[in-house]
Amino acid sequence: LVTREPYPRLPVDISTVFIVSAAIGADATSEDFNTGKAAIGTGPYRLIRWQHGDRLELVRHDGYWGRLPDFENVSIRFIPNDAARVAALLTATADIIDAVPPFDLERFRARRDLRVYSKATVTLIYLHLDSARAQTPFVTAHDGSVLAANPLRDSRVRHALSLAIDRDLLIDKILMGAGVPAAQIAPAGLRGFSPAVAAPAHDPAKARALLAAAGYPQGFRITLHATNNRYLNDALVAQALAIMLSKVGVATAVEAMPRNVFLPRATNRAFSVMLYGYGSVTGDALMALKGVLGTPDAALGRGANNRGGYSNAALDALIAAAEMTAEEDESEALTMQAAALAAADMGIIPLYHQTANWASTASVTFLPRADERTLAYMVRRVQPAENAP
Template sequence: MLVKFLQAAALSAMFAAPALAAQDSITLGMVLEPPNLDPTGGAAAAIDEVVYANIFEGLTRIGPDGSVKPGLAESWDVEDGGKAFIFHLRPGVTFHDGSPFDAQDVIFSLDRARAADSTNAQKSLFEGIDKVEASDPLTVRVTLKSPDGGFPFKMAWGDAVMVDQANIPDIATKPIGTGPFRFEQWKQGDHISLTAFDGYWGIKPALARATFRFIPDPTAAFAAMMAGDVDAFPIYPAPETLAQIQADPRFKVLVGTTEGETILAMNHENPALANVKVREAIAHAVNRQELIDGAMFGYGTPIGTHFAPHNPDYVDLTAQSGFDPERAKALLAEAGVQNLTLRLALPPTPYARRGGEIIAAELRNIGIETQITNMEWAQWLEQVFKNSDFDLTIISHVEPMDIGIYGRKDYYFNYDNPQFDKVIANLAATTDPAQRSVLLKQAQQVIADDYANAYLFQLAKTGVAKAEIEGLWQNAPMPANDLSEVHWTE
């Protein structure tokens, strides 16, 4: 009997062995489905949340601590006082279709991004480029019109990743990059799946497969986590349930920071909003803490300008636009504004939908009515971001170090301030870190003084995951779900 028992136990262990093997797949939840998968031709952060550092890579990359690290360029030299950057490319890199990556791909990618007909959402990243040349297949020289100490940082954005010319006709739906994962499938409205790329030049990822599931409803997101239908939700949309998840030993909660300045953007083409007194009144009408507590369940950091509080150059200007409804009413009276009604366009993110109702009530309290329109993401991108057809909107700007958008005359909120433009021009021409710090602080002060928008809070990164998962970013120095170091513990 003992022999038979041991034999049975051995057989049981043998057949159970596969279940004990290290798990090599992961399912991530996402609130928004990307409109396409081309980070060089779309503005939606959801694109980078799928493809950045997974499918596509740039010459440089942003690490989880926000630092600039080597990417497809293993190193670079700076010449001519910051007007020229020589990038030394990694040897042996191939695209997912097997074609080699070399200097000609860099020239194509950068020239495409800065072309007159480019659809790149961040064309300003490339405006300073004068020419891109190859001295050999693994060496690229980028000559700038003027010195730019921040150029390696610009090349780390998702908008600056390297692309394959042959893939351009299909890049939006079947992207081909050089990253550790290749595109496998996109089931519209449901999920995108990636598989590990066997020919990856770097350290092979522990994961063999990754699936991004789109779950926009907070209640459904909570249900999916509790049922085990998703393994992690890096940006979890139901903060009201975090305490419940934290108390469950199956899960862990990852609370960090993001680059997401959440703002009440104002369209300066609206005659009323072109008046700084009206903009200041709107800013004073908003109770930031009420907004954070009501829309974000206490998660978020108040901000008074368009800059991340975790950045060493941040200036706390929240007091300048503090909650003061009586001051707001007085400013509207000084501006001669009565019976003002503004259109408030809200994208589908929970912070916008919840926050919009709170802000509408706060504006009503000072005599401004709002007409709320709840938009799907594609509609918001087309109507608000592309065509500037709105008065107010709530949105988190999650791009890293993006205060320069206030110098873009074609940007959706149509801000124009020569004083700000001068500061940004000086910043672009400055390579000394101490001087750049001074200029960044000046830039923050200018837009705060001008009440360019109403600055609400820095979006917190509240993520949830199964307890056995390691390697997810706790902070979000840019919108990304970098899976290169994600793994399951045994």
């Protein structure tokens, strides 16, 4: 690979790019890859069938270079409905399920015929705000009239919205403990996490004072858009947020929709305030900062996930400096500065880092991952001694 200029982060950035042999991929169509006709690899399983939206069928690759999987055949089913997914586990139709509904965790943990696995993840759930446009479509005065300016462009307003939110209550009552309060884009443990940034305390009085200082003593009205089938209890979280924001004068209506409806509209910047999530697949805060909060610039590969149009020249400069610095400690220090600046300006409103939950029958065991992926290879058969009472 030859780059136009030095780029020390290249190995990290290309770690998520899958390599396909030119001899196989040059003439292959999407259908060839989807059916497995053009599938290649050296992994523990081979794809034998994919029914779009229904299931994947795998067979063990006995020539695998590593430890052979315990199971010769694996069927991965896609069951978006929570109740149906739970029923599959309870009837042993499925050996393991992901995305366990939070309200089922306690009863599952109490059963000896089930195992529950929880893992703090890199997925941040946050409010993304339209802080770019002079007028934004879903923010109005309480009487529905157009405001003179978009209040979300004022960092005092963004901080007020953050202070209105009781993160601990969201996690305890809506997620049943399946989250960690967040103040920045990356969780503790990721490269670039800034220990100097703490999650803000719930402070409605200060929130109202900031709104008044910004020129909105009576608040205003917003619509919060959210998914209802993507993240843990996402629609319920949105409803809880609406109550909290309304208590400080920001009357909030909620419009929740399936992810496949939400995402195109979000990408086209149709919303003013949205509940969404992002997780750095490289284990690096820099990638998340660049993608979610960097000023959108396709030529620089920046802002690909910045659906609010947030722009901060000082933040962009820190991101660029961190990318171009070869000395690892110095690069991480710059990333931490960028994380602190993003938090200080409240470019997005971090809520919590989601905890992922899986449940299985007692006959198998599973190694959970922070990226929330459910890999067949990570499921092992429990030997009789392991399953003894």
